[in-house]
Amino acid sequence: MLDNYGVGVILFSCWALGLTTIITIKVFFDPPDIPAGTVAAFGTFFVLPPVVLKAWQWWRDRG
Numbered sequence: 001m002l003d004n005y006g007v008g009v010i011l012f013s014c015w016a017l018g019l020t021t022i023i024t025i026k027v028f029f030d031p032p033d034i035p036a037g038t039v040a041a042f043g044t045f046f047v048l049p050p051v052v053l054k055a056w057q058w059w060r061d062r063g
Helices: 006-029 036-045 048-062
Strands: none
16 A cells, blocks of 8 residues: 555654654643643654654565
8 A cells, every 4th residue: 555655654754753753842841740641642652653664664665
């Protein structure tokens, strides 16, 4: 599926890494009393970069 959509993979990679960066900056610049739900959501965003990296490697190796 991703063979024909290399640009989509690149855009998704940029979106995921940018979103992770924005969330990290927001959490560190507004740190007072972070609720548990925010911590769980914040932790979820750290899954995005490894997933994107593996998807990119998979797409690159298939070509």
